[in-house]
Amino acid sequence: MAVIKSITQIPGIFAAHATDGDAGTGCTVIICPEGATGAVDVRGGAPATRETDLLRPEETVQVLNAVVLSGGSAYGLAASCGVADELERHGIGLDVGVGVVPIVSGACVFDLACGSSAVRPTAEDGAGATRAALEGDGTPLARGNVGAGAGCTVGKLGGLQRAMKSGLGEDVEEAGELVCGAVAAVNACGDVVDPDTGIAIAGMLTPDGDKVACTTDALLAMQASMPLERTNTTISCVVTNARLTKAQATKVAQMAADAYAHAIRPTHTTNDGDSVFVMATNQVEAATDVVATLATRALERAIADAARQAETAYGYVAARDL
Numbered sequence: 519m520a521v522i523k524s525i526t527q528i529p530g531i532f533a534a535h536a537t538d539g540d541a542g543t544g545c546t547v548i549i550c551p552e553g554a555t556g557a558v559d560v561r562g563g564a565p566a567t568r569e570t571d572l573l574r575p576e577e578t579v580q581v582l583n584a585v586v587l588s589g590g591s592a593y594g595l596a597a598s599c600g601v602a603d604e605l606e607r608h609g610i611g612l613d614v615g616v617g618v619v620p621i622v623s624g625a626c627v628f629d630l631a632c633g634s635s636a637v638r639p640t641a642e643d644g645a646g647a648t649r650a651a652l653e654g655d656g657t658p659l660a661r662g663n664v665g666a667g668a669g670c671t672v673g674k675l676g677g678l679q680r681a682m683k684s685g686l687g688e689d690v691e692e693a694g695e696l697v698c699g700a701v702a703a704v705n706a707c708g709d710v711v712d713p714d715t716g717i718a719i720a721g722m723l724t725p726d727g728d729k730v731a732c733t734t735d736a737l738l739a740m741q742a743s744m745p746l747e748r749t750n751t752t753i754s755c756v757v758t759n760a761r762l763t764k765a766q767a768t769k770v771a772q773m774a775a776d777a778y779a780h781a782i783r784p785t786h787t788t789n790d791g792d793s794v795f796v797m798a799t800n801q802v803e804a805a806t807d808v809v810a811t812l813a814t815r816a817l818e819r820a821i822a823d824a825a826r827q828a829e830t831a832y833g834y835v836a837a838r839d840l
Contacts (some may be wrong), residue, residue, distance in 0.1 A: 522690050524658035525699035525757045530554075530799045533701070534650035535665030535686075536597075536643035542633020542832050543589035545597040546665030546686060546701060547647040548755050551610045554797035555622065557767035558583025559775045562751055562792035566592045570793070575765040579621055583610055584648070585755045585795045586624030587666035587686075587703050590638030594626035600644030608652060625753040625793040627705040629669025629676055630677040632832045659701065661688050662827035666703035666753065671834050672782075672825065673709050673721030674750060675733045675740075682720040682730070684710065687824030691816040695759075696804045696817035700774075700817040702754035706782045707790055709733045711803040713780040713818035720825040720837040729840065734783050744815035751791035752778060754817055760809045762798040771796045777817035 526533050530550055530730070537544035558573045568586070572579050584601050588594035602620045605611055611618030630638075647665075661667075667686025674681045684706070690699040704710060709721025709730060718730040756774050775794045776786040784790050798809075828836040 522692060522697055524688060524690060525701060526654055526659055527656050528697055528757055528759055531757055532651040532654050532661050534647045534654060535660060536647040537664045537668050538637055541637035542669035543588055543629050543637055543639055544665045544668040545588035545594065545639040545643050545647055547584060547601055547644065547651050548757065549584045549588050549651050550797055550799060553581030553583055554799050555762050555764055555767045556624065557764060557771040557796040558793060559771035560793045561775055561786040562790035563788035565791035565793055566595065567793060568595050568598050569623040570756045573623060575768050579612065581612060581621055582623060583620045583700060584622045585797060586622060586644060587753050587755060588624060588626045588639045589629040589631055589666055589669050591626055597639040597644035598622050598624040598639050600641030601648045604645040604648035621662060623795060625754055627666060627670060627703050629705060631749060632669035632671055633652045637668055639787060658815045659688055661686055661823060663829050667824060668824040670703055670705040672704060672706045673733055673784060674707055675736055681834055682723060683828045683831055683836040685824050685828035687820040687827055689816045689819035689823055691812050693812050695802045696812060697824040698756060698758045698812040698816045700754055700756045700820040702752060702817060702820040702824055704752050704821050705750055706752050707750040707787050708782045708784045710782055710825040712822055719822055722807040734761055737784065741829065750789050753793050754784060755795040756813045756817060757797045758809055758813060759799050759801040759804060760804045761800040766806045767796045767798050769806055770810045770813055774813040774817050777814045777821060780818040781821040
């Protein structure tokens with residue numbers, strides 16, 4: 519079995535970005551035309567999401583056709599409408615007798631303070647990313663300042679002047695036939711750390727701007743809440759070839775959310791809208807705990823990758839240039 523380096527190489531999964539490099543925004547679309555088992559875990563205090571209730575185990579819809587990660591804050595939810603429209607044109611969705619209804623869930627990050635606040639992902643951006651994904655040939659997904667990661671920043675406790683550029687990261691982990699991949703757009707209040715060493719990669723800069731300070735220590739010293747309210751969120755999608763029920767996929771999402779705590783400090787604050795989606799393509803039998811453990815590893819490394827792949831832009835320095 520060939521080593522899988524991107525979720526686009528997992529059978530049945532298609533993904534692509536729409537990016538506005540000038541405005542610093544975009545969206546990332548992950549599609550399973552045949553329908554994946556879907557789930558979500560939302561832990562942040564300020565989420566901007568679409569169709570998350572539908573993913574609860576007790577709800578009757580059993581398939582998820584696409585997850586949309588988008589910039590633009592709540593305005594970016596429009597991208598999901600374009601994804602749904604394009605999937606319908608391809609005949610992809612839940613058969614309701616008089617046509618199909620594509621099941622599209624999504625979440626947005628607040629990137630309005632990066633690039634242009636007047637430009638947000640549109641329905642056409644979502645449709646364009648969908649067309650690009652469905653026409654894809656397995657080429658690995660681009661990372662860094664692309665898609666939902668185009669306008670991401672981290673470490674904003676000290677104000678935007680001390681924040682750093684982040685982006686979109688990806689990682690794929692394998693255990694025998696089991697594959698778990700993760701894509702994350704990291705726009706966190708806190709610092710991004712290497713999950714294996716705990717060393718900071720990107721975050722709030724020291725006053726002189728030459729290294730990463732510790733947001734956690736600064737927050738405790740200030741004895742105050744985040745000054746830039748509701749401007750932070752990390753959103754991600756875990757894709758696996760495991761066979762899961764909706765209840766099992768929900769448990770995977772809940773356990774994988776621990777990756778945020780492993781790689782972002784602090785995380786799940788009242789000013790973060792952190793969300794984790796799961797898409798399971800139901801091809802390989804695997805224990806739920808095994809899937810969740812592998813997914814957590816993939817997601818924590820995808821978060822670190824988002825900080826490492828980012829490029830300096832819009833006045834925010836990236837880790838590679840610090």
